[in-house]
Amino acid sequence: MAVQNLTVEALRDKLNRGESLFILDVRNESDYDDWKIEGPTVHSINIPYFEFLDDEDVADERLPDETDIVTVCAKGGSSQYVAEILDGKGYNVYSLEGGMKAWSQVYNDTLVFEDDNMKLFQVNRMAKGCLSYLIVTGDEAAVVDPGRHTAFYIRLAEREGARIRHVMDTHLHADHISGGPGLAEETGATYYIASEEVQGAGYTFAPLEKEEHIHFGQVDIKVLALPTPGHTPGSTSFVVNDRFLLSGDTLFVSGLGRPDLGGKAREWAELLYDTVFHKLSDLQDQTLVLPAHYADMEEMDENGIVGASLGEIRENNRAMQTKGKEVFTELIAGAASTDTPPNFEKITAINRGKQTPDEEEATELEIGPNRCAVHHHG
Amino acid sequence: MKTDVVVDAKGLACPMPLVRAKKEMDRLNSGEVMKLISTDPGSVNDFASWAKRANHEILDQQEEDGVYTFYVKKG
The missing domain is CATH 3.40.250.10 (Rhodanese-like domain)
Structure with a gap:
């Protein structure tokens, strides 16, 4: 047979x-x-x-x-x-x-939240542990941290009867090729990323540091750019309707982002400390944190959603309970000396628009696991 | 290097380079040397793991322009 x-x-x-x-x-x-x-x-x-x-x-x-x-x-x-x-x-x-x-190229979408004004989907690229988001209001949509298979997002938006108007990257990704610039170009959407992330970018973008809010749709959905340096110096998070924190690689369900990829672990760990204890401290415990990655199946709930309330994360995270800046920096920088994501230098060059790989090369570059979270320090 | 058999697996994908190598290896006597040529990067690690497991000794290994060459002594 x-x-x-x-x-x-x-x-x-x-x-x-x-x-x-x-x-x-x-x-x-x-x-x-x-x-x-x-x-x-x-x-x-x-x-x-x-x-x-x-x-x-x-x-x-x-x-x-x-x-x-x-x-x-x-x-x-x-x-x-x-x-x-x-x-x-x-x-x-x-x-x-x-x-x-x-x-490595399969994506899956799950509805996280729905009310009369908006729908929020989490898009999971399971093999890579990469998460991205589609926010729909009326006939307009925004996408955060899209993977490079842009057709998936276009189809998902179409299914929801919406057109993609805004595309944002929380930071310059080091583990996978961003679909951001491409998706924006294909849909006529605006592409946002912090200037600091993409020095001398090879594409057009709207600098995130100049936006305090991004409004779109029939309803006023606020997407607030909240600078959260630490993972990379221009990392940005988005607070959607005061209820959801799209945290990029700054904050995960089980830990904090790794600050070593730019070769400045200690300085960036100090910035991360300021983010965690000053910039995020105004957010309420019930804010749902939705990160750009997960490292373990245990971070997924019974509905298949990777996310946790800020309160839970604060409670369970050792580094976040550390009050001293010294101890925090030591914990984070000390944990950060593990393997880098495969091909991260080449991938960051591509994500700055400096190189354009063909499909075959792009696929080969992305093969392998994600290694952007600091493990064992949750 | 003196070789007793050459296996040219250029252009073949997994698992064929190893299937060919195994077949030829079975015909060699202990101590004889096989040269394997492959263009499949995926089979490189696999070949080393297989040789180790089967007690064959990799005498030399080269890569040039995407062509991998192994010299293996049968254990």
């Missing part, structure tokens, strides 16, 4: 429906440890495909007889190879078409 392929979209939909999945990831161990498909209903094991070269029975003791198995590799070739071996042995097996490369 021929092995059946499973598309990455079908995999996403299965995860959304809460179906149990048994994943056999056949990439090598270090790639698997770095980056894999995760979810509350995913059971995943790793046996590299080359182990099947020497012994086709190598996985038998670890595979379920009755449940469907999905094989996964980097691009879909090796998973197909292993799936054929397993199919020959009588397992129910599917191969993930296009592998992790295709999975």
Whole structure:
């Protein structure tokens, strides 16, 4: 019997429906440890495909007889190879078409909030742990931190009967290619980013530091630019209708942004301290914090939304309870010396509009996990 | 370097470079050397992991213009 392929979209939909999945990831161990498909209903094991070269029975003791198995590799070739071996042995097996490369390009939208005046969607690029947002009011929409697959946002806005008028980046992203300038160009929207982030940008933008509010729609939805340096010096957050803080990479559900990517960990950690204890201190505990990334499935709630109230984050975050600037700087700068995101120098050059990669190169550059949060200091 | 067999896997994607290498390796005697040429960057790490696991020794490894060459002694 021929092995059946499973598309990455079908995999996403299965995860959304809460179906149990048994994943056999056949990439090598270090790639698997770095980056894999995760979810509350995913059971995943790793046996590299080359182990099947020497012994086709190598996985038998670890595979379920009755449940469907999905094989996964980097691009879909090796998973197909292993799936054929397993199919020959009588397992129910599917191969993930296009592998992790295709999975890295899948997006999913979830409604976070809706009232008579607006809708707020969180768009999750699951493989990268990247989050972006679409705010709809009447027939107009704004997008914050879009990924480079701009068609997804255009379709989502169309589905909601809205046109994208504003596109904002909270900061210069180092882990993925921004869809901001491209999406603005395709839709005729205004693209906003802080000037400090994109010195000598190769595209047109509206400097965020000059905007105190961005109004749009039939209703007055306030999007307040709130400078929150720390992650990068021009990081900006947005407070939507006094209820939602789109925090970029400054504040996460489980921790703070890492300040070391510009090579100035200590100075930026001090700026982050001022952000956390002065600029954010006016916001109420019930403000819902919606970040640009998550690092762990535990940061997602039962509705599939990554977010937490500012009060919860304040309560659970060790660094945020530290009152002393010295201790805070030490905690943050000390934790920041971990791996950098893959290709971050090249990606930041692209996000400044200095380079234009083709589709193939863009895909290759973005392969791999996100590493923008400071871990283990929540 | 003296080689006993050359496996040219240029243009092939995973898992074929390793499938070919494994097939040829099975025909060699212990101590003989295989030269593997691949243009698939993904298979480079995999090849090293596989060789280690199977107790083969990578004698040399080069990369030039996207062409990877390995010399491996059968264990």
